Amino acid sequence: MKIRDRLKRINFEKRRVSFAPKITQQTLINIATVIIGSFIFAIGVNSFMIAGNLGEGGVTGLAIILYYAFDISPALSNLVLNSILLAVGFKYLSKRSMYYTIVVVILTSFFLWVTETWHVQSDEILVNTVFGGMFVGLGIGLIIRIGATTAGTTILARLVNKYMDINVSYALLFFDLVVITIGLTVMTLEQVLLTVIALYIATKVMDFIIEGMNPKKAITIISDHPERLGKMINSEIRRGVTIMNGRGFYTQEDKDILYVVINKNQLTRLKRLIKRYDENAFVVVHDVNSVLGNYFI
Template sequence: MYKSVIKNLALVLIGTYIFSIAVNSIVIPNQLGEGGVTGITLLLFYIFDISPALSNFIINAIIMLVGWRFLEKETIFYTIVAIISMSLFLEFIFLPSFIPTNSLLGPLASGFLIGLGIGIVILGHGTTAGVDIIALIINKYLGLQVSIALLILDVLIVIPLTIVIGLEKGLLTLISLYITSKILNFVMEGYNPKKAIMVVSNKHDEIAEEIMKRVDRGITVLKGYGYYSKAEKEVLYVVINRIQLIKVQRIINEIDSNAFVTVTGIQQVLGEGFTFNLDQSHNIEENEVI
């Protein structure tokens, strides 16, 4: 248990450190904006010269006092650590400013580091508090979807920021926010996202045999029914990684080019072959999938 706590604390501290470097060394020197509470702190800094560290701590503390009941106890603890450490890092950690001649490099760099930082904090079972909690409150009392609430809140923050920093900087801020979301998803889902394939074919036995032999993945056979043909169908279901997808598609085309195939993305896979193994002889292959 203690090892887990130390690991999570380390992740939260590393994540907030990276986040703070991005704000102090890239966002502020390039007069860019951000979404969420960070955007509000930047707005206060640009207009009134209020310390981002101070405003970040006060705003997030107020949000936590109002919305703590929407978080699990473990998340509350690590979120408090994140708020305190982020405020301290914003106040005391300064690296040389990165002000590139190419204006696009600023938002690309800040978006990358902020997404990386937030992702690491979340991996440590924490959050950066902020508008995420407000979105949960809006969802409960107004019935608005969390994603829609977050979008509205970010827009309400970015619009006044754009008035202050100018249209060009505002557009660059949108680029930074987009990069942040992509990097955050990358950190959370990993570099090798999983895919689920469903195959409907009269040669399902041959296809399943070849996939097991050449790709070494388990396959689930589902019972299907063709409403138009009024015939029972065997449907193959297999979860693989992105690298194995090409190999599986090749196998299907070789055996039955008329097979009906769907491929969908999967955010997370739990269970045998992905989070634990019953057959140790499959360790190498399954580690590749993870």
């Protein structure tokens, strides 16, 4: 009885639990990007690479090898092999990335099945090589750009990027070359070499999509006239400038160092203006992969 009385006196707070998933506008954009990227990737594989009797990298490359050797549908083998590798991805990659990747695996396998008979026949094998590389690189680039992967060796490439800070595109190229070497068992040396060209094109296109269409440059300027150059960059280039304190090791003199991030297409103009205002200025140009923050457009 005492326990029952105590329970009656306790004011239990009623909580409303909502199981409705929160779908934002960005989520819808990401899903649309994944669908488009998967479709473009499938066209590149079926319409150009397989149509030209070429190979591919990663799990898709293994699926093509199985297709050439045993006539197994690339859509089926792509789904099975990637499903196995997804277990590795769940352990080492973020859950958000892997959820998108599951969707990618299903969509790429589906589109590989839909486009199985979409073959672009050409007397010039370089047409298949170039456009196959472009379509594959564009598709994978769109998928990776939103934080997903195409599973397979892309998971391994993202792991290398995460723990060794190596560019995803070039890590992927390395793993793809391993698969291409295995492709010598079912393809001629010429076909393998053309596949390597296609993979290189895919890597450059992918890099372009991931890094952005308008790469940035970071400029470090050491000058005897930092105020003049800073005002010039503000007024004529319309970029904010950071002034850092520095000191020459040999002279032990204090120096103001200017640091600014600009669009690549502004670099030539900035160099010309720096030379006009201080031709003795020491200028270092750095490549910038990405810029975060609300102060840069």
